[in-house]
Amino acid sequence: MKVAARREATPGNTASGPHRHAGAVAAAHLARSSRAARFAHRARRALVALATLGAASLACAANTEELTGTLKKIHDDGVVTLGVREASIPFSYFDGKQTVGYSQTIALQIVDEIRKTLGMPQLRVHEVTVTSSNRTPMLLNNQIDLECGSTTHTVERENAVAFSNSFFQYAVRMIVRKSSGISDFTDLAGKTVVTTASTSDERLLRRLNADRHLNLRITAARDHAEAFAALKEDRAVAFVMDEPIVYGFKSTDPRPGDFVVTGTPLGYEVYACMFRKGDEPLRKLVNGVIARGQISGDAERLYKQWFTQPIPPHGINLNFPLSEQNRALFAHPNDRALD
Template sequence: MKALEATKAMRAAVCGMAAAVCGVPAAHAADAPAGATLAKIRETGTISIGHRTSSIPFSFYDGSQKVVGFSQDICDKVIAEAGRRAGVASLQVHMVPVTSQNRISLVQNGTVDLECGVTTNLKARQQQVAFSTTFFVAGTRLLVKKGSPVQDFGDLSGKAVVTNAGTTSERILRRLNDEKKANIAIQSAKDYGESFLILQSGRVAAFMMDDVLLSGVKTTAPAPADWTVVGTPQSFEAYGFMMRKDDPEFKKLVDGVITGLMKSGEIRVMYDKWFNKPIPPKNVSFEFPMSAAVRKAYEQPSDEAFE
């Protein structure tokens, strides 16, 4: 019995250290048992949300360092419903920045209860985490300087290209190199801001990523009109929120909120706010009309992966 208590104490100490590193309470750093997310929220009065720092217009910091965006607006609706369902009147929200490299592990180990960013729902990832109903569909393309000789993926042979580490785009580029013997020099950056800085520096010929994110990052340039998105989409990406596996109660809550926004039409109002009107940080409009793929996702809600 004493040995068991000692083991529990050691586990608690490890979790406490993990929380100190992550900057969130120990209860959020420990692995949560199956089906325990709402119980955890009820017990602690808190929910931990994973967000991105520069994924315009989905999840990013505004001028006041507040997390805003299309994903965050949807996420706020989920947070409100989670608080209501858990019976917590004043739910505390811990915002945890995540990257392409660590987002899955932070969901798995309980540091993050719900990741509200720009993560593609893939069958391989479903072995590790659960995904919500798809809330956006993007195509992987290229961002280049206007007038660039690179207009499609066939023009990348022998050139340098940057993308974000740990993304579908990185995997596609490596596959292109292997299959086409294209001799593409692939550079991997930590996030969208760093990738775009590398492109602007002239060290690479193109930045490959989801078209909507490329449209977003170019609005941060001193002269956004100097940059253009080109190329035939190499894949279509279904974005969903990530949460821990084996918690059907919490997934049902998240899916219900997102599907409800689609059925009521409110998600279209949110879309118009972030994609067709001026937004932070530069008060520039995306002018990114809703695609047929996105319309279909809203008319026929699904959590199916495209691959």
């Protein structure tokens, strides 16, 4: 009888005491199962996030471990050190507030690319002033990481350092006083001539002197500004240098009409960025920046900004139009020396 009563009560009396207890137990179990499921889901998400973060960290560590040469040095130091010039107008020069210029702009574009490559948006830039005489030793001694000023790429210099794609082609000429009557290099025979020490121009000038027996008295100044000062002070009758450099000095002088740029070119050369030999990752990065700028048309716009428009600090215009040689260079980026 008791068994039958329980059987009758089972289907229809679910609200009875024992069954209420069973339902509560079941509900509690379901609740615990739901909470456990939610916890497990959150745990899985957390584990996925940790795994993703771990993978990213491992990838970053792997990438860091893969860095070599200058890029590794820059990453570890947290700073990129640029060699800059004081008076290579309009390429790299101090305008009274900061270093500016055509090639300085290219250098800073390269720095931006280094920031992206290393994932270091806050990468600092440290500038070190260099001269024609000390720029190579400072690079080789790790005092600078990169120099994009007015350094000529020559075959001889390839023995010590490496060069990027060229960013400017020019002729080697001279600036003289208009009143001097000098129009070509043969007119310099027996006279004092100044150039800048440790430049390719000095080498060309000494070769000219020996080949043509001109008996020149050659003075090698510490930098371009000192060389031009020697001309202005009549300690030399001519300053032999890269054509755009002497145009820069002529244009920024208080009496530009007193001077003239003249002479059959001693040769044609190219400027490039300079860095340490055997640094293939940096070479690819730098060349990529220069080539993209040239092919895209940015290099020509940059040229116009610095050579055909007023430049700081006094708003002087060099009026030095883009040459066909530079136009051809921009169309076909390359890293060939011309000597």
